[in-house]
Amino acid sequence: MNLKSNAAAATNRLKIGFVLTRSFTLSAFALFVDTLRLASDELDKSGRIRADWQVLGNTRHLITSSCGVQVAPTSGLVDPAPFNYIVVVGGLLNSENPIDDETVGFLKRAAARKVPLIGLCTGTFTLAEAGLMTGHNVCVSWLHYQAFRERFPELKVRSDRLFNLDRTRGSCAGGSSAADMAAQIVRLHISKEAERNALEVLQIDKARSHLHVQPRKPLAIESNDPRLNAALIIMEQHTENTISISELAASVGLSRRQLERLFMEKAKMSPALVYRKLRLERAKHLLIQTDASLIEIALEVGFESAGHFSRIFAKTYGQTPSRLRAQRST
Missing domain, CATH: 1.10.10.60 (Homeodomain-like)
Structure with missing residues (x-):
């Protein structure tokens, strides 16, 4: 690949920014980002050829997951326009102020620029709290269904599906379904071959669709x-x-x-x-x-x-x- 084709590939890469809430779920984040990593290059080479991803934050302080593992932001809250998606990764619901006001403002700017926002696991609660899920279909885990209904009675929510993805909003039950949602995004923006490579390396036989029922x-x-x-x-x-x-x-x-x-x-x-x-x-x-x-x-x-x-x-x-x-x- 010459320099010109390298530049073209970089321009067309699938770009995803992650916002990690306090006490975020590590497994959902890891499955989503690893699906991107493996789809971005051949086999397990991990090059950022067809996809790129950043963990966004207004400081470089470590963000602690619900299991105690910490992740460092890799980028500031930059202009959201170049991203294809911004994914908010949620976790424990008893965490007060899961993101700060500056990050809420960043998500609102992204919405105003028509950048699709995705709530992963309880990240949908964070988006709804910011008023960013109004008028959109919401999918949450059966485990969090009652809590979502009580907190946001005006929003339509269901927990019989793994994820929902439209042009400007997405929501995902979390857990292993994070890989299913990421696989659909890879298929839409990169190729079926890239999706297959990612799933095979992850030892996943086949991605489940948005119509698949939660295993409850x-x-x-x-x-x-x-x-x-x-x-x-x-x-x-x-x-x-x-x-x-x-x-x-x-x-x-x-x-x-x-x-x-x-x-x-x-x-x-x-x-x-x-x-x-x-x-x-x-x-x-x-x-x-x-x-x-x-x-x-x-x-x-x-x-x-x-x-x-x-x-x-x-x-x-x-x-x-x-x-x-x-x-x-x-």
């Missing part, structure tokens, strides 16, 4: 059908504000009759019965782990009265909610 199995129901798994996650998310079986079916692209047949085939129960079991399991957890009153718990899991809740609970578990709670202290 409420009630330990084993199924390889993504529609059923998505329906289970949606049920789990709506134990209080319950939705109808018809609405549930439509949310996974099925008619009510098709969903009922699917549940009977795979789970050996109707969706209505599975839904009730999920709500009662949530109630059982609240009885054991909290001091909430019976009426509060009944309403929390979608029952209109404590009496109705107690009767259904006793019929299912062979003892009343009060008896179960009394056993907690014995």
